[in-house]
Amino acid sequence: MAPLLEIRSLSRSFGGVTAVQSLDLHVMPGELVSIIGPNGAGKTTTFNLISGLDRPDAGEIRLGQRALAGLSPEAIAALGVARTFQHGRVFANLSVLDNVLIGAHTRLRAARPGAPLIGPIAELFRALVRPVWVKREAQAHEQEAHEILALFGDRLTPRVNDPAYSLSYANRRRVEIARALALRPKLLLLDEPTAGMNPTETTEMQALVADLKARGVTILLIEHKLEMVMQLSDRIYVLDDGAKIAEGAPAEVRNDPAVIEAYLGHSGVGGAATAAYEAVA
């Protein structure tokens, strides 16, 4: 079977600081692959490169047969790659429902771009005149958005029409994931979905991600909570200083001396790293 996502010798540096250094990585269809590593290891940069927000200095990124490097973020989204953001980027003044509906934008036939000049005019007319198929499509999408929100239990369903800025931090993260799911992604990039969540919420999120995996969603996950990573992942990549230092199944990575050293041997080891070590060991 061919990999869904394949990254070859990907590099990116910012003014002399190497963020990602000839990284090789692949994700098979249906797999859940995690990227772990200390802060500044290049995890989020990798996500930015895959999703087109940043451009690589060198290397290849392929989604199936398509080369992604150099494509715009909107084009990559249209190919079926959805992501969440490390610090959360919900649309603050939009309702929870509208946030999720934006996630379905690439699938909205009423919003298909069309030819330059004619496309925008046609879209404007579809929005104003609203033929039957446009209405039906809007209803179907709304229905689907409610179903996605229901995945989060009663966390979001009572707040469907609330503006996103009024939500708790954890709920904003959930909205981000709901929005990404609405794209019906071939590949879902989750950037620290449990950041800022308490243990109960983390367990809940872990169950949700496991559920998504069981539904066949292909996921690339960045996460600091190693317990969760070990339990969920099919395979793990460990990055340090932009380079891959280990990869493999959780059991292999757990016992890799390079990994233990990366977490322990770093200058500025703090509580987080020690905790991480304990989780690994």
Add this chain to the structure above:
Amino acid sequence: MSSFVDYTVNGLVIGNIYALLAVGLALIFGVANLINFAQGSVYTIGAYIGWAAITFLHMPLPLTMAIVFVGSGLIGVLIERIGLRPLQGKARIAPLIATIGLSFVLDQLVQLIFSASPRALPSDLPDIRIDIAGGSIGAMDVLIAGAGLSSAAVLYVFLRFTKLGYAVRATAQDREAARQMGVNVDAVNSAVFAIASALGGLSGLLVGMYYNHIDPAMSFQATLKGVVAQVIGGVGNVPGAIVGSLLLGLVESYGIALLGTSYRNLFAFVLLIGFLLFLPNGLFGGRSVVHSEPLTGSFIAPSREFPVPRWAVIALTLTAFALPLIYNAPYLLQTLTNAWLAAMLALSLTLVSGTTGQMSFGHAGLLAIGGYASALLALNIGWSPALSIPAAGLIAAAIGTALVFPAFRLRGHYIAIATLAIGEIVSLTILNWESLTQGAMGISGIPPLSAFGHEAYSARSVYYVCLVVLAALALLQTRLLSSHLGRTLRAVREDEVAARSFGIQLSHYKSIAFAFGGFGAGVSGGIAAHLYSYLNNQTFDSQLSLLALTMVILGGMGNVLGAILGALVLVGLPEMFRFAAEYRILIYGIVLLLLIRFRPQGLLGAV
């Protein structure tokens, strides 16, 4: 050859004057991340302080300059205290709008105190001219160059070697870090505004003496020139601002030599747009200054829409339609007609700036395009207004969108500057394209509103035309907002990065917003042309753009009913109390300041 030297000297002199303005703007941008739209007002005030000192007190020049320096500096402290300090932590656009409000207030105060008519500002400098290489340099030129150079030197010493100068530079680099290290950031801001305004006031005095002419209307152009110079040099960059100013002065001077005086500003704004598009960080700007903040939805304050019940909207609409039948007073109907026309403009702007988040400071340009299009179609081709007005809407939509399209990749303050410049370019093109527009003479004899052979002369019929068109536009916009476009445009406003990551093509949707908005504004301009029967390049000026912005903020950004309410209040109330025109602008300024401070989400809430 002689003229070349003269034009060069003139360019450098003007450049020095711009530099005094632009350096202040750069300092303020550096520490406060703000383009100070009141800078031109301080410049005007400086000129008038100097005029008063010379005319009434017969002060010698050095003392006059000292008084101007101190007086303007104090105004700067006041601007910081009112316009900036209370707004920390609010949306980034808030202080910018506050400085616009302050500039309204200050300019109108100057006009009320000193009258709108121009004054002569004599200088008692000896009339000596030194001949150089076929040209000549006068005492005034030397004075201005000296003021420019010595200010730059003093500023350099201040920033490099004084403790406060260190604090200013530290604040400019990292505000929070500076605060944590014990820098009193408020004091730094205050000092920077004082310095910037003192230099700006001096600049106004010098320019008044140079041309022997001052008037209250010089403020806005001065701000614009300072901004242009700053963008050329790199926003927030002090040495860059000086070089940018000299460059701008020279380009303008040579441009005048080649094409004539009326092209001066056109050069400045075309240069500005060129830099914004191709070198947005300016000649000396190093790192990219364009970045966006996650999570905050940095544009408008989090707010909820004030729920206006449907029956109330219907009742108010019916009242508006029934009013002329019950109470047919021409004066009232004319006032309301003006309000409806303004409301069309506000609807357009609230979609573009409120819903889509693209701050447009040049929206009156769309009215001008629509007005001229309809007038010319009616006069030159003989179209009926019933046909020429919708056509004008389409033309304004097409031209407006095409003009702004290249600027779509700019954000925040930059799109505001770009649209401001585009508005000026439209007005200057109208002024200079005499074969089509008859330039400053204007177009007269535009036929009145008519449809199918019926002419609408009476106040009542004109009222109905405007009300029906407004209601139709408002309904269309409401329908647009309730479709997928509504949420997509708002997503563009909230977070461009996240929007792109979900497949939203920014320029596609910004085009839709500008085209739809342009149509409404063009229709408004078209109707106005037939009502006024006369248009010139100043009929729809940049002040109207800023007035429309006040209406939109008053009603609530993106709020359809709010835009209409804002227009009604700001056009209607001054009429009701019969304020003279100059008090109106003063009131608009105060309304803007109070809103930004106490109710940034507007009366009906931003949507």
